[in-house]
Amino acid sequence: MINNANNAAFNAEVEYVLYGSTNEENLKSAYANIYEIRLALNLASGYLNFWSAGKNTTADVINGAADLIAEITRHIIPAPVTKAVLIALLAALESIQDMKILNKGIPLEVYKVSDEQWSYSINKKGDSKDDVGISDPKSPKKGEGICMQYSDYLFIFLYSMFQSGDDKTNKAYCRLGRLIEANMQKVDKDHPQFSLKQSKTLFTLTSEIDVSPLMMDQPLASDYKDSLADGSWNRYTIEVTRGY
Numbered sequence: 001m002i003n004n005a006n007n008a009a010f011n012a013e014v015e016y017v018l019y020g021s022t023n024e025e026n027l028k029s030a031y032a033n034i035y036e037i038r039l040a041l042n043l044a045s046g047y048l049n050f051w052s053a054g055k056n057t058t059a060d061v062i063n064g065a066a067d068l069i070a071e072i073t074r075h076i077i078p079a080p081v082t083k084a085v086l087i088a089l090l091a092a093l094e095s096i097q098d099m100k101i102l103n104k105g106i107p108l109e110v111y112k113v114s115d116e117q118w119s120y121s122i123n124k125k126g127d128s129k130d131d132v133g134i135s136d137p138k139s140p141k142k143g144e145g146i147c148m149q150y151s152d153y154l155f156i157f158l159y160s161m162f163q164s165g166d167d168k169t170n171k172a173y174c175r176l177g178r179l180i181e182a183n184m185q186k187v188d189k190d191h192p193q194f195s196l197k198q199s200k201t202l203f204t205l206t207s208e209i210d211v212s213p214l215m216m217d218q219p220l221a222s223d224y225k226d227s228l229a230d231g232s233w234n235r236y237t238i239e240v241t242r243g244y
Contacts, residue, residue, distance in 0.1 A: 008182035014154045017175050018161060031099060034153045038098045042091040045112045050087050056114075058121040062086050094120050107147035202243025209236050 015026035053063035066082035184194040
């Protein structure tokens with residue numbers, strides 16, 4: 001059973017393999033990496049949806065504020081600079097909201113195509129969008145695009161680390177081994193000093209298979225029988241390695 005009594009890094013095992021620190025620090029690192037991805041995607045969506053006036057109410061408000069600040073400062077602060085700052089702040093707030101949704105295990109659209117998918121946008125009545133997924137974890141997700149959960153981001157991080165083949169990959173494999181040892185030491189009370197070095201962690205099976213010919217008994221192939229008499233031509237050696 002997976003629980004705090006049997007798992008040394010309960011609810012943070014993947015994070016430990018990725019970062020190798022304490023549970024608290026590993027979770028902070030995972031959240032920070034996911035936040036960076038969400039921020040980059042929301043910045044791209046924000047500049048496309050809110051930069052030009054007339055697209056939606058949020059874009060009109062941002063452009064109106066930028067024009068007003070430019071007018072007040074006699075264009076010392078140009079409108080494009082203000083728009084860039086406001087959209088960046090909006091994207092940062094939206095990314096924080098995304099992390100709250102992901103932290104509850106709710107799928108979230110990878111890229112928000114329209115302003116309707118934003119939590120921090122303004123509708124035609126001047127009200128902010130509903131806080132979908134925060135008060136009710138079972139509420140439906142917004143948008144119809146590709147969605148990912150918190151665990152999906154961790155899978156991408158883990159896959160990338162194991163596929164890189166560099167020193168980070170080796171360290172991740174070592175942390176995975178230490179994680180198995182720590183869990184086994186908790187579960188197996190008879191072997192509190194359980195070590196993978198003293199355990200069989202893989203096996204290799206080697207087999208030779210002879211494939212029966214289908215056409216060699218026919219008259220058409222009779223001229224070739226002598227040269228194939230030793231039987232090695234239809235013999236295959238198969239080697240399979242399995243482990244954990």
